[in-house]
Amino acid sequence: MSPRPLVPMLIGVGALLGVGLLAAAPSSAPSATPSPAPKLVPPLAGRLVVTSPFGWRWHPVTGQWSRHDGLDLAAPVGVEVVAPEGGVVTRIDVAGGERGAINGNAVFxxxxxxVWAFLHLSRVKVALGQTVRAGDVLGASGASGRVTGPHLHLQVTSLGGTPIDPTGLFPPGTFVTRSA
Ligand SMILES: [Zn+2]
Known part of the structure; x- marks a missing residue:
């Protein structure tokens, strides 16, 4: 008995495997590296100082307990407010208008x-329906609407309208609480 017939057979298997691996590589490459979730851009430059947290609070203007569906961030009038992530401007409230009575100038x-909302702006620099990218300037902070002073009210809701605490969307340490 001669072992010779085995040699060409093994070469044949090796060649088949080699061809198979080469053929599989291009199609498997794109799914092997899923893109990570894009990092959100803080809406204001510098430290984000929370002056009123998300949740129930004694309202400074109405003098009643009410749910605060956003975060109040310290900001003087005129600080640029940028989009944390890309999207479409779906609503703009105007100070003095029906919805702007409370929200002031606001961009959604x-x-x-x-859905992100930025309330009490001094200026709005985007238009309804405009597509914005992360970091694009939406307007400037202000004291329009029902406020006791200038600040940025940052509000986030799910697409279904459920309020979301914005602090959970950014890395730990992004927000600091102003000590009284
Ligand atoms: Zn607020």
Whole structure:
């Protein structure tokens, strides 16, 4: 008996495997590296100082307990407010208008999985329906609407309208609480 017939057979298997691996590589490459979730851009430059947290609070203007569906961030009038992520401007409230009575000048941006709102602005620099990218300037902070002083009210809701605490969307340490 001669072992010779085995040699060409093994070469044949090796060649088949080699061809198979080469053919599989290009199609498997794109799914092997899923893109990470994009990092959100803080809406204001510098430290984000929370002057009123998300949740129930004694309202400074109405003098009643009410739910605060956003975060109040310290900001003097005129600080640039930028989009934390890309989206479409789906609503603009105007100070003095019906909805702007409380919100003041306000910009709402619908992102893929949530809606951002920026209230009490001094200026609005985007238009209804405009597509914005993360970091684009939306307007400037102010004291329009029902406020006791200038600040940025940052509000986030799910696409279904459920309020979300914005602090949970950014890395730990992004927000600091002003000590009384
Ligand atoms: Zn607020």
């Amino acid at each position: 941006v619908r992102a893929p999985s949530r």
